[in-house]
Amino acid sequence: MRSFIVYVLVLSVDFVAFCVLDDRLSRWSDQGNATACLCWQWVATGIRWVLLSGVVYWANTGSSVVLKRWLTTHCLLGSLFKTGQFVLLGNYPLGTAWRWLSNVLAAASATLFWEFSCPDKTDGSNGKQKTQKARVLFQRVILLYRPDYLLLMGAFIFLTLAVLCEMFIPFYTGRVIDILQSQYQWNEFVTAILFMGLFSLGSSISAGCRGGLFMCAINSFTFRVKIMLFRALMNQEIGFYETTKTGDLTSRLSTDTNLMARAVALNVNVILRRFIKTLGMLSLMLSLSWKLTLLMLMETPITGLLQNIYNTFYQKLSKDVQDSIARANDAAEEAVSGIRTVRGFNTERSESRRYNDRLMDTHNLKNRRDTVRAVYLLVRRITEVGMKVAMLLYGRLIIQSGQMSTGNLVSFILYQSDLADSIRSLIYSFGDMLNSVGAAGKVFEYLDRKPEVSTEGNLQPDSLEGRVQFQNLTFSYPTRRDQKVLTDFSLELKPGQMTALVGPSGGGKTTCVSLLERFYQAQEGEILLDGQPLQTYQHKYLHRKVAMVGQEPVLFSGSVKDNITYGLGKCDLQRVQDAARKANAHGFISQLEKGYDTDVGERGGLLSGGQKQRIAIARALIREPQVLILDEVTSCLDTESEQAVQQALASCPNQTLLVVAHRLKTIERADQIVVIDNGAVIEKGTHKELMEKQGSYYRLKERLFTDS
Numbered sequence: 001m002r003s004f005i006v007y008v009l010v011l012s013v014d015f016v017a018f019c020v021l022d023d024r025l026s027r028w029s030d031q032g033n034a035t036a037c038l039c040w041q042w043v044a045t046g047i048r049w050v051l052l053s054g055v056v057y058w059a060n061t062g063s064s065v066v067l068k069r070w071l072t073t074h075c076l077l078g079s080l081f082k083t084g085q086f087v088l089l090g091n092y093p094l095g096t097a098w099r100w101l102s103n104v105l106a107a108a109s110a111t112l113f114w115e116f117s118c119p120d121k122t123d124g125s126n127g128k129q130k131t132q133k134a135r136v137l138f139q140r141v142i143l144l145y146r147p148d149y150l151l152l153m154g155a156f157i158f159l160t161l162a163v164l165c166e167m168f169i170p171f172y173t174g175r176v177i178d179i180l181q182s183q184y185q186w187n188e189f190v191t192a193i194l195f196m197g198l199f200s201l202g203s204s205i206s207a208g209c210r211g212g213l214f215m216c217a218i219n220s221f222t223f224r225v226k227i228m229l230f231r232a233l234m235n236q237e238i239g240f241y242e243t244t245k246t247g248d249l250t251s252r253l254s255t256d257t258n259l260m261a262r263a264v265a266l267n268v269n270v271i272l273r274r275f276i277k278t279l280g281m282l283s284l285m286l287s288l289s290w291k292l293t294l295l296m297l298m299e300t301p302i303t304g305l306l307q308n309i310y311n312t313f314y315q316k317l318s319k320d321v322q323d324s325i326a327r328a329n330d331a332a333e334e335a336v337s338g339i340r341t342v343r344g345f346n347t348e349r350s351e352s353r354r355y356n357d358r359l360m361d362t363h364n365l366k367n368r369r370d371t372v373r374a375v376y377l378l379v380r381r382i383t384e385v386g387m388k389v390a391m392l393l394y395g396r397l398i399i400q401s402g403q404m405s406t407g408n409l410v411s412f413i414l415y416q417s418d419l420a421d422s423i424r425s426l427i428y429s430f431g432d433m434l435n436s437v438g439a440a441g442k443v444f445e446y447l448d449r450k451p452e453v454s455t456e457g458n459l460q461p462d463s464l465e466g467r468v469q470f471q472n473l474t475f476s477y478p479t480r481r482d483q484k485v486l487t488d489f490s491l492e493l494k495p496g497q498m499t500a501l502v503g504p505s506g507g508g509k510t511t512c513v514s515l516l517e518r519f520y521q522a523q524e525g526e527i528l529l530d531g532q533p534l535q536t537y538q539h540k541y542l543h544r545k546v547a548m549v550g551q552e553p554v555l556f557s558g559s560v561k562d563n564i565t566y567g568l569g570k571c572d573l574q575r576v577q578d579a580a581r582k583a584n585a586h587g588f589i590s591q592l593e594k595g596y597d598t599d600v601g602e603r604g605g606l607l608s609g610g611q612k613q614r615i616a617i618a619r620a621l622i623r624e625p626q627v628l629i630l631d632e633v634t635s636c637l638d639t640e641s642e643q644a645v646q647q648a649l650a651s652c653p654n655q656t657l658l659v660v661a662h663r664l665k666t667i668e669r670a671d672q673i674v675v676i677d678n679g680a681v682i683e684k685g686t687h688k689e690l691m692e693k694q695g696s697y698y699r700l701k702e703r704l705f706t707d708s
């Protein structure tokens with residue numbers, strides 16, 4: 001309400017001041033002294049500005065930036081407008097009230113333009129920080145381009161050449177028209193045509209070279225960044241993958257790296273090209289007619305405002321479309337990768353519906369985005385036509401007064417449409433560049449991310465006993481920080497001994513294994529291997545010495561041999577076969593069509609669950625680990641295979657063996673059975689001891705192992 005009163009007060013004071021000052025202005029005008037009129041106009045502007053600022057200061061409206069800007073624009077614009085009018089026409093065709101109203105409207109649109117195009121950077125630190133961040137990101141992208149500087153430099157040279165050549169084509173078109181209109185000399189005409197042809201050819205060749213070099217630079221940049229990003233992602237801890245959506249990661253790798261490459265090469269290409277062209281064309285246009293140029297430049301703020309409003313809406317909607325496409329892709333990927341479950345539960349229709357709904361979202365968003373674009377194009381065309389009409393009318397005037405030839409007007413109009421395109425494209429590319437730099441920000445976020453579970457240890461002792469101590473571990477998963485899975489958990493695994501973890505489902509057995517594999521970092525306590533904290537060991541060394549076979553063994557596409565030697569590089573076949581024999585896998589592998597060279601299919605899809613499990617065991621055994629972890633491995637194995645595997649494991653007397661098992665046979669022969677429930681050890685001992693005790697293990701045995 002207070003602001004409203006202030007605005008009304010300011011407008012009233014302004015109206016009175018305007019009337020009084022305008023009276024004086026009219027008198028100068030009546031005397032026909034245009035120069036004195038213009039000078040008085042500027043003096044009046046100063047007086048009004050001081051007066052209105054005084055009112056705002058007196059009303060103590062705080063630091064209303066919009067009001068101050070409006071005031072300045074409101075006072076200044078009239079004078080600027082009239083100066084332009086004076087320069088172009090030299091008279092004042094409007095009455096006092098109309099002039100005041102046109103002043104108000106012009107100032108309001110200028111303020112709006114100001115607000116949209118240059119959001120306040122001093123108002124809050126946010127805008128400033130954003131710009132600064134964009135600048136830093138941009139610099140980083142440029143630095144990443146370092147290996148391609150030569151290509152970029154070549155591209156920029158061709159860019160400049162292409163633009164220079166392009167600029168002279170309309171000029172010579174106008175000349176040819178002028179020559180044709182006069183009693184021309186044949187050689188004059190041929191020379192003009194020849195120049196036009198030469199400049200066209202030069203522009204095409206240079207543009208081609210420029211495009212090629214830029215594309216080369218972009219491709220090589222994208223290739224490098226993708227590799228860097230993938231490497232950085234591979235180093236992240238498991239928790240990172242649990243908290244980040246797969247769709248996000250793939251879109252960083254595919255879309256954002258491309259956008260980032262475009263940020264510099266394509267946008268800078270466009271911006272520079274357009275900038276050089278704009279400057280060149282402006283100087284050529286000024287030389288043709290500075291009055292027409294001035295008139296034409298009046299379109300720029302309107303074009304800028306339109307483009308800026310459009311960019312804001314369009315970019316937001318484009319982002320929404322991207323997100324919705326990612327959601328639709330997620331739904332499709334989930335259904336395809338879980339097709340067996342989908343079929344098993346007869347959910348084909350509901351999965352199709354889910355995908356359909358998400359696609360529908362994308363479709364609606366795309367429609368909205370395209371409508372915004374259509375409206376923008378319509379308004380833009382109307383503005384363009386309006387400006388063209390104004391220019392032709394004014395052009396007629398100056399041709400009639402002999403200040404310009406027809407050919408020059410044709411050249412000018414050709415330049416004008418090009419210039420309008422250049423300015424629009426400059427504004428768009430600038431917005432797009434900021435957008436692309438935003439994508440770069442997301443890529444850098446992952447590139448800079450330090451994994452929470454460090455892999456930077458460097459301890460690699462020659463011999464390892466394999467004594468593992470879990471010391472007072474407290475742990476909760478990154479996705480559920482408030483739910484403690486292990487509380488003050490302590491346990492020792494002795495070398496040469498087999499420890500079996502048992503307990504009700506969800507008790508925390510697999511969590512212990514995951515911590516020993518360093519998939520996660522406990523919040524409190526630590527795990528020692530031979531008395532040294534696990535994180536001090538070198539990453540590669542640790543995973544050679546501590547090997548695990550998980551609940552659901554994952555194989556990668558490739559041969560059986562590739563999968564067994566996974567991560568070891570070259571290994572001779574004998575070693576591979578020995579490991580396969582220990583895992584009771586050699587028999588079935590030998591019967592496969594190509595033996596160890598047989599392809600296992602994507603994720604090992606061409607093998608049975610038990611076969612995959614045995615290959616996974618062979619993959620762990622070939623490393624001859626000092627600590628071997630088997631997490632419910634035997635669940636997929638038949639009794640015969642299980643016995644064979646047990647025997648093989650018994651043949652490594654010094655190995656520390658940690659087994660999570662549900663089969664009594666596996667557990668019975670363990671040196672130590674540990675019952676885990678609710679993230680804590682509730683009972684410990686040999687099978688015999690625990691049975692005699694008739695505690696948790698005894699009850700668990702009754703409940704869980706009766707099938708054995």
Ligand SMILES: Nc1ncnc2c1ncn2[C@@H]1O[C@H](COP(=O)(O)OP(=O)(O)OP(=O)(O)O)[C@@H](O)[C@H]1O
Nearest residue numbers: 242477479480485504505506507508509510511512
């Ligand atoms: N990645 C995860 N993120 C969040 N919570 C998890 C995760 N994995 C397991 N949990 C939770 O941690 C608890 C312990 O799970 P854990 O897998 O260690 O149990 P378990 O004893 O191995 O069970 P099971 O015998 O069924 O395999 C459970 O409550 C489970 O829901």
